[in-house]
Amino acid sequence: MASQPIKPKRITDIGPPNYENFLHPVIKSNYGQWKYHETLAPGVLCHVAESGARIYSVRAASPRLLSIQTLRLFASLADKYCGGYLRFTSRNNVEFLLDNPDNIEPLKKELAAEGFPVGGTNNSISNIVHTQGWVHCHSSATDASGLVKSVMDALYEDFVQEKLPAKLRIAVACCLNMCGAVHCSDIAILGIHRKPPQIRHDLLPKVCEVPTLISSCPTGAIRPATVGGKQSVEVIEEQCMYCGNCYTVCPAMPMNDPDNDGISIWVGGKVSNARTAPKFTKLAIPYLPNNPPRWPEVVQAVANIVDVYAKNAKRFERLGEWIERVGWPKFFELTGIPFTRYHIDDFKFAGLTYARSTHIRF
Amino acid sequence: MADNGKPKTELLDQLETGPWPSFVTEIKKAREGSPVCDDLLGQLELSYQEKKGHWKHGGIVGVLGYGGGVIGRYSDIPEQFPNVAHFHTIRVNQPSGWFYTSDAIRTLCDIWERHGSGLTNMHGSTGDIIFLGTRTNELEPTFKELTEAGFDLGGSGSSMRTPSCCLGQARCEWACYDSMKLCYDLTMAYQDELHRPPFPYKFKIKCAACPNDCVASIARADLSIIGTWKDDIQQDDAAVAAYAAGGLNIQKDVCDRCPTRCMDWDGATLTINNRECVRCMHCINAMPKALAPGKERGATILIGSKAPIVQGALLSSVLIPFIPADELLETVKELIGRVWEFWDEYGKNRERIGELIQRVGMANFLDAIGLDPAPEMISAPRDNPYVFFQTKSESNGN
Numbered sequence: 039m040a041s042q043p044i045k046p047k048r049i050t051d052i053g054p055p056n057y058e059n060f061l062h063p064v065i066k067s068n069y070g071q072w073k074y075h076e077t078l079a080p081g082v083l084c085h086v087a088e089s090g091a092r093i094y095s096v097r098a099a100s101p102r103l104l105s106i107q108t109l110r111l112f113a114s115l116a117d118k119y120c121g122g123y124l125r126f127t128s129r130n131n132v133e134f135l136l137d138n139p140d141n142i143e144p145l146k147k148e149l150a151a152e153g154f155p156v157g158g159t160n161n162s163i164s165n166i167v168h169t170q171g172w173v174h175c176h177s178s179a180t181d182a183s184g185l186v187k188s189v190m191d192a193l194y195e196d197f198v199q200e201k202l203p204a205k206l207r208i209a210v211a212c213c214l215n216m217c218g219a220v221h222c223s224d225i226a227i228l229g230i231h232r233k234p235p236q237i238r239h240d241l242l243p244k245v246c247e248v249p250t251l252i253s254s255c256p257t258g259a260i261r262p263a264t265v266g267g268k269q270s271v272e273v274i275e276e277q278c279m280y281c282g283n284c285y286t287v288c289p290a291m292p293m294n295d296p297d298n299d300g301i302s303i304w305v306g307g308k309v310s311n312a313r314t315a316p317k318f319t320k321l322a323i324p325y326l327p328n329n330p331p332r333w334p335e336v337v338q339a340v341a342n343i344v345d346v347y348a349k350n351a352k353r354f355e356r357l358g359e360w361i362e363r364v365g366w367p368k369f370f371e372l373t374g375i376p377f378t379r380y381h382i383d384d385f386k387f388a389g390l391t392y393a394r395s396t397h398i399r400f
Numbered sequence: 401m402a403d404n405g406k407p408k409t410e411l412l413d414q415l416e417t418g419p420w421p422s423f424v425t426e427i428k429k430a431r432e433g434s435p436v437c438d439d440l441l442g443q444l445e446l447s448y449q450e451k452k453g454h455w456k457h458g459g460i461v462g463v464l465g466y467g468g469g470v471i472g473r474y475s476d477i478p479e480q481f482p483n484v485a486h487f488h489t490i491r492v493n494q495p496s497g498w499f500y501t502s503d504a505i506r507t508l509c510d511i512w513e514r515h516g517s518g519l520t521n522m523h524g525s526t527g528d529i530i531f532l533g534t535r536t537n538e539l540e541p542t543f544k545e546l547t548e549a550g551f552d553l554g555g556s557g558s559s560m561r562t563p564s565c566c567l568g569q570a571r572c573e574w575a576c577y578d579s580m581k582l583c584y585d586l587t588m589a590y591q592d593e594l595h596r597p598p599f600p601y602k603f604k605i606k607c608a609a610c611p612n613d614c615v616a617s618i619a620r621a622d623l624s625i626i627g628t629w630k631d632d633i634q635q636d637d638a639a640v641a642a643y644a645a646g647g648l649n650i651q652k653d654v655c656d657r658c659p660t661r662c663m664d665w666d667g668a669t670l671t672i673n674n675r676e677c678v679r680c681m682h683c684i685n686a687m688p689k690a691l692a693p694g695k696e697r698g699a700t701i702l703i704g705s706k707a708p709i710v711q712g713a714l715l716s717s718v719l720i721p722f723i724p725a726d727e728l729l730e731t732v733k734e735l736i737g738r739v740w741e742f743w744d745e746y747g748k749n750r751e752r753i754g755e756l757i758q759r760v761g762m763a764n765f766l767d768a769i770g771l772d773p774a775p776e777m778i779s780a781p782r783d784n785p786y787v788f789f790q791t792k793s794e795s796n797g798n
């Protein structure tokens with residue numbers, strides 16, 4: 039313990055705790071000395087160090103939104119089976135780090151009994167990276183947690199097994215701000231608004247500063263206007279891309295619209311450099327209705343894409359790599375997804391995605 | 401209200417069935433000690449019925465002396481759900497690699513039990529520990545207890561965001577530099593930028609220790625630091641033969657998938673033309689016991705990725721092809737200094753560095769930060785003839 043200062047001083051700018059305090063002794067003594075790893079079962083990895091030491095990782099699903107009750111449960115499981123050492127993954131899974139392989143099965147059993155399935159490694163579908171949605175965000179066109187729960191209930195078998203041609207990574211963002219950066223996933227589920235904000239001219243002058251509001255719009259779509267003799271604003275509809283920035287600064291510009299908000303599905307992105315370069319997701323389905331609590335249309339659409347991919351891709355081929363090999367026409371044909379005018383880009387540099395050769399597969 | 405005084409949640413209850421762990425169950429667990437969770441459930445049920453959110457922004461909140469780390473959130477129907485009238489998020493800076501001891505987890509839980517909803521995200525998409533939901537008057541007390549326990553806040557708004565990293569050398573044989581240490585050192589070096597927004601817009605740094613990029617740095621960081629190597633892939637021929645004997649089709653699944661076709665398999669020996677290898681990791685991923693990154697390790701620095709807002713999504717692109725591992729911290733800090741200086745001078749409000757580079761052109765950006773152009777920075781030279789030649793004075797005599 040540091041010695042107590044005489045006058046209690048407000049502590050600031052100390053940064054995060056040093057990670058070295060949280061490392062399992064086996065990890066600490068073999069840091070940077072790992073030789074290889076094997077997968078013992080879906081969700082169970084064994085890393086072997088040059089020294090011959092082994093560390094076992096058991097990866098379990100989490101809903102990301104976790105109560106302190108569940109976190110304490112994880113902490114006590116970590117005490118019981120792994121000397122108190124655990125971590126979380128970049129996809130919101132929880133990982134227990136064990137030095138004794140005999141503890142793997144009992145830990146898995148307890149996790150299963152508590153409802154946290156083990157899996158998510160290699161050629162599985164790992165946890166869905168997602169954002170806040172109706173649980174916490176003001177610009178969400180849909181709920182993120184509910185979509186994740188519904189989709190993962192349906193794809194559960196692909197989490198606990200590793201039977202896909204390659205890994206498949208899904209992300210959900212609840213509006214096009216894409217806080218979860220869904221733009222590089224194998225499959226992305228994106229909440230969309232389809233109408234500019236409604237303007238509450240009665241309320242606006244009372245609760246908002248017009249200059250701040252105008253400058254909040256990234257596309258310059260908001261102009262001052264006088265409505266009913268009062269100072270207000272208007273939105274140039276063609277310029278609005280529904281980002282909700284205006285609503286962030288001005289509650290009299292609500293975006294949420296149950297009749298028009300909904301979901302779009304994107305496919306074929308990837309982050310890793312393995313084989314092919316990282317790539318963006320591309321539009322597969324422009325609009326599906328928001329249908330809580332279980333979003334059957336979305337679940338069905340995602341399950342269908344996974345199914346078609348699993349049946350047709352070759353080993354090691356990510357979804358986007360498979361589509362590049364067989365071509366987009368084949369993707370639309372095999373999935374039965376209709377191709378529409380919305381699939382053709384009309385934003386800046388749109389021509390880059392037009393077919394600029396006669397390489398056509400018939 | 402249902403008979404037990406709890407809100408009726410008929411739609412949300414349907415999300416408690418099925419094999420995947422349920423966030424609804426989590427919110428219900430947390431209400432033991434925290435009545436705000438009842439109002440959260442009530443408002444969320446209403447969102448599910450009406451298909452629309454019920455949160456609004458409204459006013460910046462935070463802790464004394466910090467310009468970020470708290471996301472202000474208010475219910476738009478506080479009369480109906482007074483306990484979530486304020487429901488602010490606190491972003492708490494995570495330890496590198498998201499490693500914890502059970503004691504550290506319990507400390508965080510105890511603090512959050514005393515001062516907030518008892519709900520968290522482990523973790524937010526930025527990498528931070530998210531404390532989900534509290535009132536304005538609880539922010540300062542929470543912060544006090546957090547700092548006493550050795551935790552600090554992460555970034556939000558137009559400040560540097562909490563840097564994040566893959567677990568690297570802690571548990572991965574492919575790590576080409578110490579991503580956890582670099583992430584920690586950079587976080588400590590930029591405490592001021594993290595806590596007091598100095599920029600036109602957000603700035604994110606992510607450290608991935610090999611080209612597999614498990615933290616998606618190439619897609620979600622303004623500065624992406626991705627491990628790589630310069631010399632030859634380390635190869636264990638006996639282990640390659642063991643993979644072949646074990647049923648891996650080395651020709652089809654390894655050589656034919658190599659992006660530069662620089663591998664040759666004659667049925668007995670694997671030969672790699674390492675000068676043509678682009679360090680994509682595929683063969684190493686496929687045969688982790690037989691192949692490993694080379695010994696001359698370091699990282700590639702890339703710049704500018706972002707989600708679509710405002711001008712469209714960008715992936716980061718190469719700025720410095722290779723920096724040796726032991727020079728990374730100093731070189732990156734020096735580079736960041738020059739990049740921020742340029743951004744500070746020329747960036748418009750809400751313009752990410754990637755968009756600024758698009759606007760002024762990569763060549764002008766390179767001039768400004770004093771880097772020489774290199775062919776590794778492009779996928780191909782320009783294919784249009786609109787070249788603006790510099791006058792002698794502009795081109796520094798080159």
Ligand code: HEM
Nearest residue numbers: 127128129130131158164309310312612613614615616685
């Ligand atoms: C088998 C050895 C590997 C190890 C030990 C490893 C390590 C990790 C870890 C610890 C995570 C976080 C896990 C999670 O969030 O569930 C992760 C995620 C990820 N890994 Fe790996 N990885 C491996 C192989 C690969 C390969 C072969 C690729 C690419 C082909 C890859 C690309 C990624 C990506 C893109 C993510 C997700 C990043 C995100 O969106 O959050 N990894 N990896």
Ligand code: HEM
Nearest residue numbers: 168169170174175215217283471489524525526706707709
């Ligand atoms: C200008 C447009 C944007 C607005 C108005 C916006 C607004 C927000 C808000 C309000 C939140 C907090 C959600 C909550 O906890 O209630 C948030 C979270 C976040 N934002 Fe954004 N955002 C914008 C753009 C972006 C972009 C372009 C990125 C990525 C490059 C991004 C990354 C994030 C991340 C990572 C989080 C944490 C989300 C989570 O963990 O659930 N945001 N954003």
Ligand code: SF4
Nearest residue numbers: 175177178212213217
């Ligand atoms: S994606 Fe949009 S709605 Fe979702 S958390 Fe981010 S800003 Fe909010």
Ligand code: SF4
Nearest residue numbers: 255278279281282284
């Ligand atoms: S939603 Fe975004 S683009 Fe549309 S008016 Fe508001 S700020 Fe401008």
Ligand code: SF4
Nearest residue numbers: 566572609610613614
């Ligand atoms: S990015 Fe590379 S070094 Fe880091 S954890 Fe992933 S595979 Fe390992």
Ligand code: SF4
Nearest residue numbers: 658677678680681683
């Ligand atoms: S790392 Fe990639 S490019 Fe290099 S040899 Fe292996 S498969 Fe080929």
